[in-house]
Each structure stands twice: as structure tokens, then as C-alpha cells.
Amino acid sequence: MGPSGCGKTTLLRVIAGLETPTTGHLLLGDRDLTRVPVHQRDVGMVFQSYALFPHLTVAENVAYGLRIRGVKRRERHARAQRLLELVQLPDVADRRIAELSGGMRQRVAMARALALDPALFLLDEPLSALDAKLREGMQVELRRLQRRVGITTIIVTHDQEEAMAMADLVVVMGENRVQQVGPPLEIYRRPVNRFVAHFVGRNNFLPARVVAPDAVEVAGVRAGVARDLPVPPVGSDVTVAARPEALRLRAQAPGGPALRGTVSMVRDLGRAVETRVRVADEELVVSGRGGFAEGDEVWVELPEAGLVALAA
Amino acid sequence: MTSPAADAPAPRGDGPWPHVLLAWPTVALTVLFLVPLAIIAALGFFRRIQAGFFEVAFVTENYARALDAFHLERLGVSVALALAATLVTLLLAVPFTFLLTRRPRARQVPYLVLVLASLSLSEVIVSFAWSLLLSRTSGVSNLLVAVGLMDRAASWSPGLAAVLFAYVFIALPLAVLSLYPTFSRLDQELPEAAGTMGATPLVGFVTVVLPLVRRAVAATGALVFIFVLGAYVIPQTLGRPAQWTLPVHITDQAIMKNHLPLAASLAIVLLVVSSLVAVAIVALGAGRRPRLALPGRAR
Numbered sequence: 013m014g015p016s017g018c019g020k021t022t023l024l025r026v027i028a029g030l031e032t033p034t035t036g037h038l039l040l041g042d043r044d045l046t047r048v049p050v051h052q053r054d055v056g057m058v059f060q061s062y063a064l065f066p067h068l069t070v071a072e073n074v075a076y077g078l079r080i081r082g083v084k085r086r087e088r089h090a091r092a093q094r095l096l097e098l099v100q101l102p103d104v105a106d107r108r109i110a111e112l113s114g115g116m117r118q119r120v121a122m123a124r125a126l127a128l129d130p131a132l133f134l135l136d137e138p139l140s141a142l143d144a145k146l147r148e149g150m151q152v153e154l155r156r157l158q159r160r161v162g163i164t165t166i167i168v169t170h171d172q173e174e175a176m177a178m179a180d181l182v183v184v185m186g187e188n189r190v191q192q193v194g195p196p197l198e199i200y201r202r203p204v205n206r207f208v209a210h211f212v213g214r215n216n217f218l219p220a221r222v223v224a225p226d227a228v229e230v231a232g233v234r235a236g237v238a239r240d241l242p243v244p245p246v247g248s249d250v251t252v253a254a255r256p257e258a259l260r261l262r263a264q265a266p267g268g269p270a271l272r273g274t275v276s277m278v279r280d281l282g283r284a285v286e287t288r289v290r291v292a293d294e295e296l297v298v299s300g301r302g303g304f305a306e307g308d309e310v311w312v313e314l315p316e317a318g319l320v321a322l323a324a
Numbered sequence: 325m326t327s328p329a330a331d332a333p334a335p336r337g338d339g340p341w342p343h344v345l346l347a348w349p350t351v352a353l354t355v356l357f358l359v360p361l362a363i364i365a366a367l368g369f370f371r372r373i374q375a376g377f378f379e380v381a382f383v384t385e386n387y388a389r390a391l392d393a394f395h396l397e398r399l400g401v402s403v404a405l406a407l408a409a410t411l412v413t414l415l416l417a418v419p420f421t422f423l424l425t426r427r428p429r430a431r432q433v434p435y436l437v438l439v440l441a442s443l444s445l446s447e448v449i450v451s452f453a454w455s456l457l458l459s460r461t462s463g464v465s466n467l468l469v470a471v472g473l474m475d476r477a478a479s480w481s482p483g484l485a486a487v488l489f490a491y492v493f494i495a496l497p498l499a500v501l502s503l504y505p506t507f508s509r510l511d512q513e514l515p516e517a518a519g520t521m522g523a524t525p526l527v528g529f530v531t532v533v534l535p536l537v538r539r540a541v542a543a544t545g546a547l548v549f550i551f552v553l554g555a556y557v558i559p560q561t562l563g564r565p566a567q568w569t570l571p572v573h574i575t576d577q578a579i580m581k582n583h584l585p586l587a588a589s590l591a592i593v594l595l596v597v598s599s600l601v602a603v604a605i606v607a608l609g610a611g612r613r614p615r616l617a618l619p620g621r622a623r
Contacts, residue, residue, distance in 0.1 A: 029519070064517075
């Protein structure tokens, strides 16, 4: 996952063998694939454009790799049919690609990529061409399909929600390098730097100073920070990142660390109420049950587990 | 309440100008192509008289001569040479254009400029340049002798190879330019997808790229065939009498022997045959037509 132009598609193409790396090695298990040509790599790939062959039928597309391997006609068509059933398209084998909708094309592309039982299943922005509703359904379906076939799958996406919903392990890329690798929740809760904290989800950023190995001072208030992450040395200036849902609003001063502010805007988003609070020169976004109106004087509670100290 | 359609402004009358502008190509085609063609077709039926003139008549002897054994044999040679040149040109132009269009756009420009530049050379210049370059006295074989690749200079012209070489030389840029738009539009991920499924670059090219560009390749083949078949300076300058094509003999009849009715009838025969072969090439390339899309109908 990463913003446009960060090199994620290039990396996927390097893994597939469609680009040659200028430096470094590409290992799959113990096998060095760096100089192995694409047709010998044993990878299945779903392209962003799907790259389905318009001159072939759906079944011929799915069976293309089997045809190249010299699998007999009857056998490859039976296998193509089984794969089409796997992607829930049992009745389109004889259709032309032009006769399929975007969602159907995407499933055909997946069936085709899986036809040779590849060692790796690569998908380049597989859901980007689908409309929002279809995309959500396909996220679930793709995850189920991946579990059923049990093939290691690498999905490239710029959509963090997609990455969070589908991945066991997320690699955040930015500024042409890997920024953080970890399970989705860890990436979300424990970003290792400002880039990740900024790119993944929404965050409030506050200037602070480290005053103890597990505490910072924010706007004159001493607050504890998450202890399971390295904190910069005492005395250094840092940025504290806090998720909108990690912060709490109180009408009265709570016992723990809190910042005093004034509600500047309230938006009811249905699932939650977003309250914006002006604290000194900063505007904090707090997501919760609401109950406050514009102009109210409030306290923004800073729970220890919700604060991450990042090098400024 | 009025419907949106009723609110829409009435179509604006553009006056007669679009019709006038559209009529121009029709008039040009009629006046500059069909009328001269009709005159030549009619000229084939006129009677030749002494001193290189002709008189209006209706005789079939010119067409009969145009279809005699000698001219039919020349026609066969012409078609065979043009087909051979077309085949070689396509074998070079198709992979070249494919590889060219896979390069970044900026890097394609120098090649395209080179192709366009060579297209600006006329058949006459190309013929005489190659007759010089293929000669024994001042040709490239002297260069090969100088670098030690040959023992002594050789003459490669006139002859079949020289004619074919020059045909391909003049047709290649035309073929590349004709193929370029289709190859440029081809989704570059298609051959890559074939590669991920185990196809070598050659297998991917044959099974995925060629079927998708076959119509453009056939149309280019027809274009090159007609272009080459009409060339007369190349076979005359670089060929032996055995390679003199029908256009050489048409020129000979029209200019050297002043037998315009025979030249006209030969030209019409050549036109008919070249059209038939070109249509056959295009039909060959059309092959299996894609079925019509029938949305919502599961089969």
C-alpha cells in the first residue's frame, strides 16, 4: 500500500519478472528469481487493466496458460470451467470478453491467473476499476477466494481501507522505499514514522517534547505515551500522533492528562460524531458519540495507549 | 411543464457550407481519378495508327495482346515479385513496429524521423543510388574488401536480389507508418500477461499480438503490394530483362514505342489484377470475425 508513484506497481512488476531490478536480489523461498524470465517464474498476475485477450472467449482466456503448457483441449476446458465456478461465473465460458461487465472481467482475470496453480498470486490494483459498492463485495470475495486456494498473494493498492480489509500483512511504501511492514492493526495503531501515521487513516498531530522515557509534554500538559514503541530520547522534540477515536471529550476536567479547548465544529457522520476542538493553535478532530455543540468549552482527554511519539 | 427536449434550442442551420466541403472530395475523386481511369479504359479500345497516334474506334486487339502469353507471363512475374517483396517487408516491419511502440514515446521519435526521412526519397533516387551502391566499381563490396570480409569486389546489380532489396527499401517506411497506429494502441499488458502464463516472447507475439493486429497487417500488405507492383524504375534500373515487370513494359509501350492503346489496355489489366490480389490479401487477414456482443444473453 502506498500513494501513487511510490513504486508499488514497479515492485510488483519486478516480482512478476516484467521489470529487471537495477540492484538487489529477488528470492522466492530459497530460489533466486532475479534473472529468471517472466515465463519461467510460476507467478499468476491480475493486471490493473485485466489484460484479457479480446480475440479469445472467456474459457480460452482462462485456459491460455494450460494451452501454452500443452495440456489437452478437453482437460484444459474442464479446468477452465472449474476455475470459472470458483470465481462464481459458471455460465460465461463461451462469451467474448467484450460481452462481460467490469466485475465479471475482474473475476475472469483472477481465474486465468490461478489456472496454473502459481507459487505467487499477484494483483495490481485489482478493485480500482470497480464502483464503490461492487468493490466492497469483491474485497470479501477476493479474501475468501485467496483462503480457498491457499496461494501466497500480493495485492498492490493505494486504498488503505482495501489493504486493511484484505491483508494479513501490510507493507506501507512511500518516497520510493518501504516505510513499515506489519499486520493491519499494528500499522494503524503503531505507525513507526510520520509518513505512515499521515498516510494510514486519520491522525491528529501535536508538537511535544519527551520529558521521560514514557511521557511527553503537550501544550504544557504531561501525558503518557504508548510503551510498546520506541520513544525518542528524553529532551527531544517530537510529534505526538493520536487517532480521532483514541481521544475522548469531557465536559469536566478528568483525572488524567487533558487539554482544554473550544468546540469549533460538529458533524454527525451517522456511524460516529466528528467534533473539532480548537486547542491553542491546533484543531483536534475527535470521533465519538458527540453530545457537544459549537462554542462549548471541553476537555480533550489524552489516553496513554492512544498517543504515539514520533521523531519530529 | 415542458420537457427538457422542448427547452433545448432548435438545431442551428449551418447553411450549405458543410455540404460544399463534403462535396469537394467526391468531386476531386471523380475528376482526378475516375475520369482519367475511364479515358484510359476507353483508350484501350482505340486503334493505333502510324506515327504514334491513335484514332477513336472500338477494337479488342489491344486487350487481346495485353492478355497474350508474353504479357501474362510478365504479369505473373510482376505479381510474384510484388508478393515476395510484400512478404519480406511485413516480416521486417511487423516486429520492428512492435518493438518500436513498446519503447517510451520520446525514444520512438528518432526512429520515426528516420522512417519519414527515408520515405521522402523518390523511387528514381533510390534506384540509382542502389545501382551505384551495388555495383562492382564503386559499390559497398569495395568496402567489404577493404575491411577484409571479401576477397574481391563483386557486382550485385542488376539481378533479382537487387530488385527485391530496393522494393523492400522503399516499402518498409510505408509499412511501418501504416502499422504504427494499430501497434501504438495495442495494450502493452497483453503480451506481458501471456508471459506470466508461461508464453515465451515469441509464443506470446504469435498467439496474442498477431491475432489482434492481423487486419492492420493485411491492410498494410495490400498497400505495400499495390505500391510495389506499380514501381517501374526499380525493376528497369536494378533488374535484368527477366525481372522487368509489367509497369516496365507499359512505360516502354507508352513512351518508347508510342503505342498508347496497348499501354492503356496493359494498365487496365494490371489495375484489375492488383485490385483482386489486394482484396484477397485483406480477406485473408480478416479471418474469423469477432461475434457480435449480445449483452444479457448467457450462452
